[in-house]
Amino acid sequence: MSGRLGGLINAILSRALAVYASLALMYLLLPIVTIAIFSFNDPVGRSNYAWAGFTFDNWLTLFRDPTLVKAVGTSLRIALVSTLIATTIGTLMAMALVRYRFRFRKAIDLFVFLPLATPEIVLGASLLTLFVTLQIPLGEVTLILAHVMFNVSYVVVTMKARLSGFDMRLEEAAADLGATPWQTFWRVTFPLILPGIGASAILAFGLSLDDFVITRFNAGQVQTFPVYVYLKVQKGIPPQVNAFATLFFMATVTLVALGALLQRRRATLKQ
Amino acid sequence: MADVDVRLVNVTKKFGDQTAVDGITLDVSDGEFFTLLGPSGCGKTTTLRMIGGFEQPTSGLIELKGEDVTFLPAHQRDVNTVFQSYALFPHLTIFENVAFGLRRSGIKGGEVTRRVGEALELVQLVGFEQRYPAQLSGGQAQRVALARALVNRPAVLLLDEPLGALDLKLRKQMGIELKRIQREVGITFIYVTHDQEEAMTMSDRIAVMNKGRYEQLAGPETLYERPATRFVAGFVGASNLLEGRIGSEGDQWTVTLPSGSTIRAPKSLGDIGATGAIGVRPEKLSLLEPGQESKGNALEGVVVDTSYLGVITQYVVEGAGGLRLLVSEQNVDRTTRNDTWRPGERVTLTWRPEHGFVVGDAVGA
Numbered sequence: 026m027s028g029r030l031g032g033l034i035n036a037i038l039s040r041a042l043a044v045y046a047s048l049a050l051m052y053l054l055l056p057i058v059t060i061a062i063f064s065f066n067d068p069v070g071r072s073n074y075a076w077a078g079f080t081f082d083n084w085l086t087l088f089r090d091p092t093l094v095k096a097v098g099t100s101l102r103i104a105l106v107s108t109l110i111a112t113t114i115g116t117l118m119a120m121a122l123v124r125y126r127f128r129f130r131k132a133i134d135l136f137v138f139l140p141l142a143t144p145e146i147v148l149g150a151s152l153l154t155l156f157v158t159l160q161i162p163l164g165e166v167t168l169i170l171a172h173v174m175f176n177v178s179y180v181v182v183t184m185k186a187r188l189s190g191f192d193m194r195l196e197e198a199a200a201d202l203g204a205t206p207w208q209t210f211w212r213v214t215f216p217l218i219l220p221g222i223g224a225s226a227i228l229a230f231g232l233s234l235d236d237f238v239i240t241r242f243n244a245g246q247v248q249t250f251p252v253y254v255y256l257k258v259q260k261g262i263p264p265q266v267n268a269f270a271t272l273f274f275m276a277t278v279t280l281v282a283l284g285a286l287l288q289r290r291r292a293t294l295k296q
Numbered sequence: 297m298a299d300v301d302v303r304l305v306n307v308t309k310k311f312g313d314q315t316a317v318d319g320i321t322l323d324v325s326d327g328e329f330f331t332l333l334g335p336s337g338c339g340k341t342t343t344l345r346m347i348g349g350f351e352q353p354t355s356g357l358i359e360l361k362g363e364d365v366t367f368l369p370a371h372q373r374d375v376n377t378v379f380q381s382y383a384l385f386p387h388l389t390i391f392e393n394v395a396f397g398l399r400r401s402g403i404k405g406g407e408v409t410r411r412v413g414e415a416l417e418l419v420q421l422v423g424f425e426q427r428y429p430a431q432l433s434g435g436q437a438q439r440v441a442l443a444r445a446l447v448n449r450p451a452v453l454l455l456d457e458p459l460g461a462l463d464l465k466l467r468k469q470m471g472i473e474l475k476r477i478q479r480e481v482g483i484t485f486i487y488v489t490h491d492q493e494e495a496m497t498m499s500d501r502i503a504v505m506n507k508g509r510y511e512q513l514a515g516p517e518t519l520y521e522r523p524a525t526r527f528v529a530g531f532v533g534a535s536n537l538l539e540g541r542i543g544s545e546g547d548q549w550t551v552t553l554p555s556g557s558t559i560r561a562p563k564s565l566g567d568i569g570a571t572g573a574i575g576v577r578p579e580k581l582s583l584l585e586p587g588q589e590s591k592g593n594a595l596e597g598v599v600v601d602t603s604y605l606g607v608i609t610q611y612v613v614e615g616a617g618g619l620r621l622l623v624s625e626q627n628v629d630r631t632t633r634n635d636t637w638r639p640g641e642r643v644t645l646t647w648r649p650e651h652g653f654v655v656g657d658a659v660g661a
């Protein structure tokens with residue numbers, strides 16, 4: 026009797042869990058799905074807020090507004106360059122912080138964390154002050170510098186977690202077998218931390234592409250994708266923006282899925 | 297006399313104010329199976345890591361084949377290590393793991409394939425080339441680690457408790473295999489273990505370590521028959537130590553126990569020093585009915601415990617003054633355990649003086 030009751034409770038609970046999980050997923054996906062749906066909207070007038078009919082036009086005229094195309098290009102370029110720089114510096118910093126005991130290590134650990142905890146608007150404003158004081162003209166260079174700054178923090182935090190699980194004996198084993206420190210890094214350390222580096226890079230890329238507050242302060246005349254969208258709010262955001270946003274989302278999902286797939290294949294190979 | 301392969305001169309290693317290795321001096325000959333044996337924390341791994349180049353001595357000198365390598369980095373030493381945790385590269389196949397060292401020394405193509413093949417054959421893992429380390433059992437991983445080191449034909453192979461992660465049966469089996477491989481390839485092995493049985497079965501010579509130094513360096517037989525210190529007597533096999541007032545009678549040491557009985561051991565067994573003792577292994581003792589003729593040394597006592605262990609029967613005998621002695625007798629004439637001595641029975645313990653051993657003053661005390 027009580028066994029059957031227990032079974033019933035279990036069934037209800039697991040059903041409830043499924044419902045809960047789908048609700049949570051919907052909560053996360055709904056805004057994105059909305060954006061994707063409205064990329065197929067045929068809006069009346071300038072604002073793309075009310076559904077007015079289905080069309081492929083926005084996708085076919087994706088590159089119609091040269092300002093938008095240029096903004097997307099700028100965003101991608103800045104994201105790519107700042108990700109490359111931040112991932113490299115961040116990975117090396119994380120390695121130093123995890124492996125070596127040196128003066129000011131604790132302090133550096135704290136400083137690295139600061140940009141994550143400081144309100145973005147404060148960071149943006151103070152960076153602007155810095156650039157103006159140093160008389161560095163605002164533009165793509167200052168944007169890249171700014172993005173590298175906050176991305177380094179994210180990379181260091183992610184990579185530190187990954188590296189603390191790294192078995193140092195593997196590097197000793199490589200040295201034992203005659204590998205120079207350089208060979209040890211490229212043949213043993215790097216391939217093993219590559220998944221972590223990939224994850225950090227995707228994170229950094231996404232954060233850079235997405236950043237508005239810091240970018241707005243330090244962009245000068247340069248328009249990135251988020252800045253473009255912001256400036257268009259008054260006059261109405263063209264539906265091509267939705268199409269681009271959908272593209273970005275699809276690209277990210279593909280990248281993450283690809284990464285997961287690669288890791289899974291490697292794992293099954295090894296099982 | 298074979299050439300010296302590894303020489304340690306007064307090697308000391310301190311971590312902060314803690315001394316892990318305390319002035320070790322020793323020579324390991326070419327082709328020898330040399331073992332560092334000792335309890336946890338006595339400095340075995342640290343000694344091995346200094347020979348391998350992963351740790352630098354605080355003071356002292358390390359030579360390989362007559363060349364000073366004290367401060368030479370690990371990748372430039374003609375020494376390979378089998379790590380306790382194996383440390384196989386998880387992202388490389390077994391073939392690439394074994395080939396790693398060969399490729400680093402610039403060997404290419406067919407030569408690599410041939411030598412990896414030979415090494416895998418030696419450890420009986422042919423057919424595993426394309427697997428990954430995660431697809432191996434503990435014993436197989438251990439053999440890959442061995443092949444990965446041996447394939448480079450180093451002058452010296454260092455092994456840090458390589459069998460530690462295996463179960464007892466596999467450990468014994470792998471121990472025999474290790475010894476076979478060592479004889480086949482003729483490379484000097486420096487082997488670290490805390491398992492005295494493992495050390496005894498494989499080694500040519502053993503250094504018994506305690507607190508950063510070794511107390512005795514000798515072959516397995518000498519360590520067992522003539523342990524030089526109390527520590528060695530207790531760590532290598534079981535033993536009975538008889539403590540008391542030390543004296544000398546002609547060519548014999550005497551120890552007068554608190555109970556008043558005096559036992560003897562020939563001086564040729566070693567120096568008893570000022571604080572030493574006479575010892576005797578459990579199987580050297582015979583149990584007699586009280587009053588029977590003794591073999592030289594004799595003590596009266598009462599059996600307090602009897603354990604039948606198949607090959608032997610083990611007794612604990614309590615003598616006068618609370619002295620407890622361990623005795624083991626082979627079960628040759630017995631077919632059932634009813635023929636053993638029973639707890640409560642009075643017995644005479646006896647052994648010939650030359651079957652005992654003499655421990656001297658403690659090392660470093």
Ligand SMILES: Nc1ncnc2c1ncn2[C@@H]1O[C@H](COP(=O)(O)OP(=O)(O)OP(=O)(O)O)[C@@H](O)[C@H]1O
Binds near residue numbers: 315342
């Ligand atoms: N990197 C280190 N930093 C500080 N102390 C250390 C370090 N490595 C070893 N020690 C200390 O040195 C002593 C000897 O250590 P070692 O690892 O050589 O012992 P061991 O004989 O190999 O023991 P086990 O059988 O447990 O492996 C220990 O007291 C240990 O705590």
Ligand SMILES: [Mg+2]
Binds near residue numbers: 342
């Ligand atoms: Mg150890």
